[in-house]
Amino acid sequence: MGFSITPLIIPQAIFTAIIMLQFPLLMNARQLSMSSSSIAMAPAFAPAPSPAAAATNLIEEVCRKSNIDVTKCIETLQSIPDAASAYDDIQALAELVMQAAKEESKALGTMFSAIQSSKDANPKLKPSLQLCAFDYSDAAIFFTPRGLGDVTKSLEVHSALDDSQNCDSELAKIRNAGVVDDSISAAIQKWRDLYAVANGVILYAEDAFKGRAVDDQGDDDYSPDY
Template identity: 30%
Template sequence: MNCLTARAVVYPVALATLKLDVFCSIKFTAITHHLVSVTMGSSNRTLIFATIFLNLLLHFPSEAEARGLKSPAKCPKLLSQVCKTSQNYAFCVRVLMSNPLTLLAPNTKGIVVNALDIVRKESMKTSKFFDGLANGKGTVPAFKPALKECASDFKKASGLMNLKVLEGDFATMDVNYALDDARSCETKLSMDEVNIKSIPAAIKNWKNFYAVANAAALTLENLQN
């Protein structure tokens, strides 16, 4: 069975499984059982078959997606090219594979673009985390200036996770500026003796994502040479 094969048991009035081997199995059993309970004993089979057709139509990939999914084995190899220089290979692969767009990337550069976008979003998430602490009612007032600066630092870091910003031969250097922003935040937190338990884990998590961006930037440099 290829990756676009769908199996449907449509008689007697039961749709068991629509199976897309590339991503996962999508089950419509519950929907079908509901239809059976409503229409069993009636002559309204047209409604059932129309519903089955609609489910198939909505859940099949488009033609463009199908072309990209015909060779899913190609994607892990491309991922390996990007993640092999990461400090945490397993984390890099897991993060990139969590985004369906990675599987649709036509080449290594496409995965690099997707990797940078993932880290950009994580940087904004971290910025909002600090912004939330800075504006929290229960936050110690003396901590707030440093927290606000951290929110600004990670917002700046997010702006660097963009292919248009990165220059080919200096991509890793440009991405390193984002790490400088994170270190600036850590320095401010230390100077103001900010003690909030959730902060170290948040920064550590961001650094894991940063390592993905750094690997992507290094890959971009190699593509230019």
């Protein structure tokens, strides 16, 4: 004896009611899925750098653009007091570097003056030592923030290097006399490193001010009638 299964026939009205009841649930599930995907795909925004990090970035950027050893440049800049306070401000940083170079020049001038004034100093060596004292005291004059951004500022500061090289010529005359020891050589090298960094920062500042001048000119729409 065989059995036959009669298919269940759902009236159209009931079927439609079931679909309508389930539709809001399906839509809520889809919206939740899309919302989760949007959160997962949303871009992550990095926090703004701290002032100290911004200062480090500026120092690295300056050193990359300067024609000096990058490692030595970074070490020299970071050794300058308050350099970290000049974050994102090339003019403030340049002024700090100029002041540091000025103080180092004065210190070298004082050092050579003290050596030549010593009672143990050989009278034959005093003229060269006096000239070195004068050269580095004179070099300090050129490290001033006045005229920063002017295209002639780097030429002005280069005069300080001329003074240092004049002293080198004098020291070469008395080098065999044993006056120029390792401490003097180290002090002069420290000055040279600081000069190189100062000159590099000044060149960078000049480029920055040139860019601002170009932007200002570009914003000026005035054209005279002739």
